[in-house]
Amino acid sequence: xxxxxxxxxxxxxxxxAAYTNQILVAxxxxxDALTDLHALTDIVGSLRGAVGASQDYLRFAQAQYKYGLxxxxxxxxxxxxxxANELSLALSVNLQMGASIQLIKALGGGWNPSEDSxxx
Numbered sequence: 001x002x003x004x005x006x007x008x009x010x011x012x013x014x015x016x017a018a019y020t021n022q023i024l025v026a027x028x029x030x031x032d033a034l035t036d037l038h039a040l041t042d043i044v045g046s047l048r049g050a051v052g053a054s055q056d057y058l059r060f061a062q063a064q065y066k067y068g069l070x071x072x073x074x075x076x077x078x079x080x081x082x083x084a085n086e087l088s089l090a091l092s093v094n095l096q097m098g099a100s101i102q103l104i105k106a107l108g109g110g111w112n113p114s115e116d117s118x119x120x
Contacts, residue, residue: 026106033103040096047089054082 061078064070 029106030103033099033106037096037099037103040092040099044089044092044096047085047092050085051082051089054078054085058082 058075058078058081061070061075065072065075
């Protein structure tokens with residue numbers, strides 16, 4: 001029986017090393033998700049500002065066109081700019097939601113769709 005003691009210690013050390021590795025991977029996943037979420041939140045904020053500025057530009061272009069100060073191509077350009085900024089914002093919000101989901105998963109959270117379909 002004395003021969004099994006070193007084997008037991010080796011298994012214990014192996015289990016501790018595996019557990020430590022899993023903890024380090026989990027911390028890395030959380031840190032990555034937080035970094036992504038923070039960066040995407042900054043991008044979404046900037047794009048919200050760009051959409052607001054594009055809306056102002058479109059209103060200004062429409063007013064100028066109404067009074068005959070510019071031709072309709074300026075209005076079309078303002079609409080194109082607004083739509084491009086809105087598309088960029090929508091894509092970034094989608095990425096931000098994905099980063100939020102990744103953070104929740106990295107923190108050990110989850111979602112089971114079958115739990116939402118059960119009557120309460």
